[in-house]
Amino acid sequence: xxxxxxxxxxxxxxxxxxxxxxxxxxxxxxxxxxxxxxxxxxxxxxxxxxxxxxxxxxxxxxxxxxxxxxxxxxxxxxxxxxxxxxxxxxxxxxxxxxxxxxxxxxxxxxxxxxxxxxxxxxxxxxxxxxxxxxxxxxxxxxxxxxxxxxxxxxxxxxxxxxxxxxxxxxxxxxxxxxxxxxxxxxxxxxxxxxxxxxxxxxxxxxxxxxxxxxxxxxxxxxxxxxxxxxxxxxxxxxxxxxxxxxxxxxxxxxxxxxxxxxxxxxxxxxxxxxxxxxxxxxxxxxxxxxxxxxxxxxxxxxxxxxxxxxxxxxxxxxxxxxxxxxx
Amino acid sequence: xxxxxxxxxxxxxxxxxxxxxxxxxxxxxxxxxxxxxxxxxxxxxxxxxxxxxxxxxxxxxxxxxxxxxxxxxxxxxxxxxxxxxxxxxxxxxxxxxxxxxxxxxxxxxxxxxxxxxxxxxxxxxxxxxxxxxxxxxxxxxxxxxxxxxxxxxxxxxxxxxxxxxxxxxxxxxxxxxxxxxxxxxxxxxxxxxxxxxxxxxxxxxxxxxxxxxxxxxxxxxxxxxxxxxxxxxxxxxxxxxxxxxxxxxxxxxxxxxxxxxxxxxxxxxxxxxxxxxxxxxxxxxxxxxxxxxxxxxxxx
Numbered sequence: 102x103x104x105x106x107x108x109x110x111x112x113x114x115x116x117x118x119x120x121x122x123x124x125x126x127x128x129x130x131x132x133x134x135x136x137x138x139x140x141x142x143x144x145x146x147x148x149x150x151x152x153x154x155x156x157x158x159x160x161x162x163x164x165x166x167x168x169x170x171x172x173x174x175x176x177x178x179x180x181x182x183x184x185x186x187x188x189x190x191x192x193x194x195x196x197x198x199x200x201x202x203x204x205x206x207x208x209x210x211x212x213x214x215x216x217x218x219x220x221x222x223x224x225x226x227x228x229x230x231x232x233x234x235x236x237x238x239x240x241x242x243x244x245x246x247x248x249x250x251x252x253x254x255x256x257x258x259x260x261x262x263x264x265x266x267x268x269x270x271x272x273x274x275x276x277x278x279x280x281x282x283x284x285x286x287x288x289x290x291x292x293x294x295x296x297x298x299x300x301x302x303x304x305x306x307x308x309x310x311x312x313x314x315x316x317x318x319x320x321x322x323x324x325x326x327x328x329x330x331x332x333x334x335x336x337x338x339x340x341x342x343x344x345x346x347x348x349x350x351x352x353x354x355x356x357x358x359x360x361x362x363x364x365x366x367x368x369x370x371x372x373x374x375x376x377x378x379x380x381x382x383x384x385x386x387x388x389x390x391x392x393x394x395x396x397x398x399x400x401x402x403x404x405x406x407x408x409x410x411x412x413x414x415x416x417x418x419x420x421x422x423x424x425x426x427x428x
Numbered sequence: 429x430x431x432x433x434x435x436x437x438x439x440x441x442x443x444x445x446x447x448x449x450x451x452x453x454x455x456x457x458x459x460x461x462x463x464x465x466x467x468x469x470x471x472x473x474x475x476x477x478x479x480x481x482x483x484x485x486x487x488x489x490x491x492x493x494x495x496x497x498x499x500x501x502x503x504x505x506x507x508x509x510x511x512x513x514x515x516x517x518x519x520x521x522x523x524x525x526x527x528x529x530x531x532x533x534x535x536x537x538x539x540x541x542x543x544x545x546x547x548x549x550x551x552x553x554x555x556x557x558x559x560x561x562x563x564x565x566x567x568x569x570x571x572x573x574x575x576x577x578x579x580x581x582x583x584x585x586x587x588x589x590x591x592x593x594x595x596x597x598x599x600x601x602x603x604x605x606x607x608x609x610x611x612x613x614x615x616x617x618x619x620x621x622x623x624x625x626x627x628x629x630x631x632x633x634x635x636x637x638x639x640x641x642x643x644x645x646x647x648x649x650x651x652x653x654x655x656x657x658x659x660x661x662x663x664x665x666x667x668x669x670x671x672x673x674x675x676x677x678x679x680x681x682x683x684x685x686x687x688x689x690x691x692x693x694x695x696x697x698x699x700x701x702x703x704x705x706x707x708x709x710x711x712x713x714x715x716x717x718x719x720x721x722x723x724x725x726x727x728x
Contacts, residue, residue, distance in 0.1 A: 192623075197620040204614060
């Protein structure tokens with residue numbers, strides 16, 4: 102079955118050389134994405150989800166980053182490719198859209214110029230063809246009057262429009278994998294739903310896979326088929342989206358779900374929070390990384406780190422006591 | 429489809445000319461910038477047309493008419509060899525402006541390259557910026573004299589000397605602007621789109637550093653004119669008998685109490701050129717950087 106995966110990450114470890122020594126932001130992450138699938142990667146700020154994405158594209162600073170493990174894309178290990186081979190992949194095979202649509206476009210060029218640019222790099226189109234294609238892409242992302250918008254500068258577009266333009270740019274070369282790094286965080290709620298629908302529609306239309314990075318479980322429920330939950334650089338639970346909401350196994354995942362305020366809740370009650378704060382990456386605790394914040398903690402959790410175990414078909418969890426907790 | 433794309437291009441060019449008009453109107457709003465621009469243009473015209481306005485060449489010696497005050501025949505008077513001062517000032521202006529502009533252009537190009545590459549590659553940055561620190565540590569005029577002393581005093585070497593003196597500041601300014609640009613998300617997005625380093629540096633980072641770059645270029649132009657005049661005054665610049673504003677001043681120094689005009693006229697032109705360029709530079713800065721814009725201040 103391994104060959105059917107579009108992207109397979111095996112034991113990825115990404116470390117940064119900093120003034121305080123080596124900091125491991127992503128520690129032994131493994132997961133895979135199948136063709137046509139939308140994988141959600143969930144976790145709070147600093148849990149390593151964006152670093153994982155940047156590692157797939159190898160966007161991190163060469164001088165101060167150390168990658169270990171393997172990232173297999175269509176049979177090739179991306180971590181072993183030369184810089185030139187990697188450029189062929191970026192934008193062409195794998196594309197990424199960022200959280201901050203406001204600053205993701207160069208202010209001195211029109212959006213048409215910027216969409217046309219990657220078409221000219223990868224598909225070797227001439228300027229006129231690239232522009233026509235850019236208009237087509239903008240139309241596909243639902244921007245009205247694209248033949249006019251194509252000549253506008255980023256500052257003339259609203260946030261939602263800019264994110265649409267970014268999506269048009271990312272998808273212009275018809276990539277097989279789109280990494281969406283919190284694509285809706287910077288947008289207001291009504292636009293969020295539109296952008297998610299758009300990504301979903303385009304996924305079907307262009308027959309690609311999506312890796313959706315988010316901290317918003319609502320987004321996960323909306324678009325994802327499978328979910329990876331990350332905590333402090335590790336995958337702690339991996340499952341399909343139904344069982345994530347119906348029977349979460351890891352105490353952290355449960356906590357996340359309980360954090361979502363419900364309309365029918367008693368309003369006078371305080372909102373639920375997971376106690377404590379995320380430990381710093383340069384001082385990772387011994388044993389289970391979630392132990393200090395876990396309500397079910399015991400002796401073993403404090404001393405030994407659990408492995409990611411497959412407990413049922415397609416459902417993996419990294420916890421000693423999942424079977425006691427789930428009931 | 430053919431008609432459709434033509435329509436598209438038409439809309440595009442219309443929008444662009446609209447934006448250009450807006451920029452031009454904002455420029456006209458800034459009175460000092462307009463004055464500076466007019467001065468610079470007039471000086472350039474003056475040094476182009478001037479030589480045809482007088483029958484005297486800049487090197488024609490007339491011992492009978494030494495140190496004549498300004499008259500209808502010799503508009504600016506004559507110098508200690510009886511040479512027509514108007515002709516000398518005009519020809520000297522050509523030299524000064526060409527040397528100043530060439531130095532500014534060369535400084536801009538080299539400064540841009542050094543600034544952009546040192547902002548992009550960290551190790552290169554350490555090497556280049558330490559060299560720049562070393563060069564900045566020398567006083568401008570001293571370093572320039574040392575360089576022309578080694579290379580020999582002629583206009584071409586003066587350009588090289590000024591460039592070496594002025595490049596470090598230019599490189600620093602471009603670098604600091606480029607460092608800000610480099611951290612923007614769109615540079616990361618470009619990398620993620622598969623753009624090469626060359627493309628990121630020249631197509632995307634360079635245009636975003638253009639406003640401090642242009643402003644600094646006008647200042648370098650003005651400073652080059654002063655530096656060139658200084659070098660020529662000290663005999664390290666344009667060699668006699670060829671005129672330049674600096675060496676006319678030097679000739680005038682010995683006879684300053686008998687022939688005030690020999691000091692006055694080149695001084696006026698140096699002052700005008702530097703004033704005009706500085707006003708132009710200030711105006712460009714206001715125009716290109718909305719944060720310091722005079723128009724904004726007035727609104728507040």
